[in-house]
Amino acid sequence: MTEQQFNTSHPQQPPSLPTSSPPIQFSQPLTSIDEFLPLLGLLRRPRRHLTAAPTFTPKTFAEQIQFYDDGTNRRLYTYLNGVWRYVALT
Numbered sequence: 001m002t003e004q005q006f007n008t009s010h011p012q013q014p015p016s017l018p019t020s021s022p023p024i025q026f027s028q029p030l031t032s033i034d035e036f037l038p039l040l041g042l043l044r045r046p047r048r049h050l051t052a053a054p055t056f057t058p059k060t061f062a063e064q065i066q067f068y069d070d071g072t073n074r075r076l077y078t079y080l081n082g083v084w085r086y087v088a089l090t
Helices: 003-009 037-044
Strands: 066-067 076-081 082-090
Touching: none
Parallel strands: none
Antiparallel strands: 066 076, 076 082
């Protein structure tokens, strides 16, 4: 089979892409940093590092970010899509 025969017997079609949802629209514009100060203050506080991988389900955004240090390995754990994932830190 030659390339021309193959191309005529298998016409190329563009791949179908999944349709994306429309962007999120906020009911009120975010105009003041005062709305975010409690969260920023919570994230800036010193936190204890975990010595075992997290297994709990976080209740707040701040709990979705956990630091891990067992003396040998240092990791940053984040809770995404119902699963704890980590990035190794050096």
